[in-house]
Amino acid sequence: MTRQQTKDRILDAAEKLYAEYGFAETSTRAITHAAGVNLAAVNYHFGSKEGLFRDLVARRFDPINAERIARLDALEALGEPSLEQVLEALVAPILALRLNDPRGAGLLVQITGRLTSPKQTHTDELGEIFRKTSERFMAALRRCIPELGEREQLWRLNCTIGVMIGTMLDPHGFLQKEADSDELHFEREVLADIIAFLAAGLRAPSRNTSQETRHG
Amino acid sequence: MTRQQTKDRILDAAEKLYAEYGFAETSTRAITHAAGVNLAAVNYHFGSKEGLFRDLVARRFDPINAERIARLDALEALGEPSLEQVLEALVAPILALRLNDPRGAGLLVQITGRLTSPKQTHTDELGEIFRKTSERFMAALRRCIPELGEREQLWRLNCTIGVMIGTMLDPHGFLQKEADSDELHFEREVLADIIAFLAAGLRAPSRNTSQETRHG
DNA sequence: GTCTATAAACGGATAGAC
DNA sequence: GTCTATCCGTTTATAGAC
Numbered sequence: 001m002t003r004q005q006t007k008d009r010i011l012d013a014a015e016k017l018y019a020e021y022g023f024a025e026t027s028t029r030a031i032t033h034a035a036g037v038n039l040a041a042v043n044y045h046f047g048s049k050e051g052l053f054r055d056l057v058a059r060r061f062d063p064i065n066a067e068r069i070a071r072l073d074a075l076e077a078l079g080e081p082s083l084e085q086v087l088e089a090l091v092a093p094i095l096a097l098r099l100n101d102p103r104g105a106g107l108l109v110q111i112t113g114r115l116t117s118p119k120q121t122h123t124d125e126l127g128e129i130f131r132k133t134s135e136r137f138m139a140a141l142r143r144c145i146p147e148l149g150e151r152e153q154l155w156r157l158n159c160t161i162g163v164m165i166g167t168m169l170d171p172h173g174f175l176q177k178e179a180d181s182d183e184l185h186f187e188r189e190v191l192a193d194i195i196a197f198l199a200a201g202l203r204a205p206s207r208n209t210s211q212e213t214r215h216g
Numbered sequence: 217m218t219r220q221q222t223k224d225r226i227l228d229a230a231e232k233l234y235a236e237y238g239f240a241e242t243s244t245r246a247i248t249h250a251a252g253v254n255l256a257a258v259n260y261h262f263g264s265k266e267g268l269f270r271d272l273v274a275r276r277f278d279p280i281n282a283e284r285i286a287r288l289d290a291l292e293a294l295g296e297p298s299l300e301q302v303l304e305a306l307v308a309p310i311l312a313l314r315l316n317d318p319r320g321a322g323l324l325v326q327i328t329g330r331l332t333s334p335k336q337t338h339t340d341e342l343g344e345i346f347r348k349t350s351e352r353f354m355a356a357l358r359r360c361i362p363e364l365g366e367r368e369q370l371w372r373l374n375c376t377i378g379v380m381i382g383t384m385l386d387p388h389g390f391l392q393k394e395a396d397s398d399e400l401h402f403e404r405e406v407l408a409d410i411i412a413f414l415a416a417g418l419r420a421p422s423r424n425t426s427q428e429t430r431h432g
Numbered sequence: 433g434t435c436t437a438t439a440a441a442c443g444g445a446t447a448g449a450c
Numbered sequence: 451g452t453c454t455a456t457c458c459g460t461t462t463a464t465a466g467a468c
Contacts, residue, residue, distance in 0.1 A: 197418075
């Protein structure tokens with residue numbers, strides 16, 4: 001077995017186990033057993049359990065974030081993109097991964113939904129992986145809702161992140177494809193749903209102009 | 217020290233540690249040390265580490281869910297409530313807890329945002345605590361958007377849950393109160409923001425009527 | 433009820449043979 | 451590069467004294 005094959009088998013096994021049981025609840029022993037490799041291989045190839053996690057997340061999210069930024073670059077080269085266009089650049093790449101490989105890569109996407117707490121163990125590694133993408137899209141989205149104050153803009157972006165986390169976690173299994181469904185059509189429908197929901201929420205009138213109209 | 221005092225000190229200490237470090241990363245030793253009680257007290261009073269967690273969640277969420285249902289009962293007794301009214305009954309109780317006791321109870325609210333995965337360890341316990349409330353509000357919200365198909369209704373409720381998780385987690389610390397802010401005013405503003413965002417998203421036109429209009 | 437002491441198992445990591 | 455064997459700290463849980 002080559003070096004890369006061993007690494008890939010470990011990464012694949014760890015991805016499934018982390019998604020199913022969580023990071024702390026998954027032992028190195030369980031990973032190497034599931035991968036069919038020796039216990040010492042994790043430390044040999046990744047240095048530590050933490051190193052394995054870092055490589056695991058980077059393997060999946062570096063390509064996604066690169067595609068997101070490339071899409072945003074292409075949009076901004078043509079002028080000021082619409083809110084829907086920015087949202088599509090943000091959501092489409094990760095939704096495609098989530099839908100098209102639910103047993104492998106898609107599981108990893110689920111994991112990250114649980115790793116957003118301020119003092120969580122892996123915040124530093126994750127922060128570095130997402131920092132550049134996060135800054136670019138925060139700025140682009142804020143330019144799409146200039147009529148709101150900064151506080152309201154940021155709060156609504158927080159809600160947007162929540163929707164994305166909810167999509168990734170998919171606690172009710174809505175994203176399970178039916179056997180006979182047209183995959184590409186299904187993906188487009190879900191994408192359109194998410195964008196419609198987020199665009200409407202982000203464009204909702206400011207509380208400064210409609211605060212007292214929300215009852216009945 | 218009385219029986220109840222010991223239990224409360226353990227619950228308070230566990231709540232803070234779970235919120236900060238997560239469940240698996242927090243040892244019984246750390247909890248009993250922080251609580252100033254003996255190591256054996258956790259197993260004596262709660263049976264196991266799992267039993268402690270169950271009691272911990274129930275202590276905070278049973279009152280919240282009771283208030284949510286009481287609010288919904290009161291609304292439905294008067295007729296068919298508006299979407300905004302149902303959302304307020306759902307969000308206001310938990311937001312109040314999240315804001316008014318950020319160091320104690322509010323932290324527990326953060327924890328649950330990480331415990332929504334299908335096969336997560338505590339899904340059964342959490343599911344039982346939230347099941348009744350979830351069913352009531354799912355039905356009430358769906359009656360507010362009858363023009364959508366069932367699939368779209370459920371998907372948008374999934375997005376709604378995502379926003380609530382994002383609010384509870386508050387990864388950017390937006391909910392940290394400034395020292396000089398008017399607490400009640402701040403809470404009303406945040407509540408109005410969340411409701412406005414969710415109501416707009418839930419009411420967004422169906423993809424059946426506007427699917428191809430989303431590009432700039 | 434509370435405590436000390438300890439059981440029994442599991443964790444990540446590594447040394448050294450091959 | 452891969453493997454076996456092992457180190458050593460930590461974990462939950464419990465038995466039994468007080």
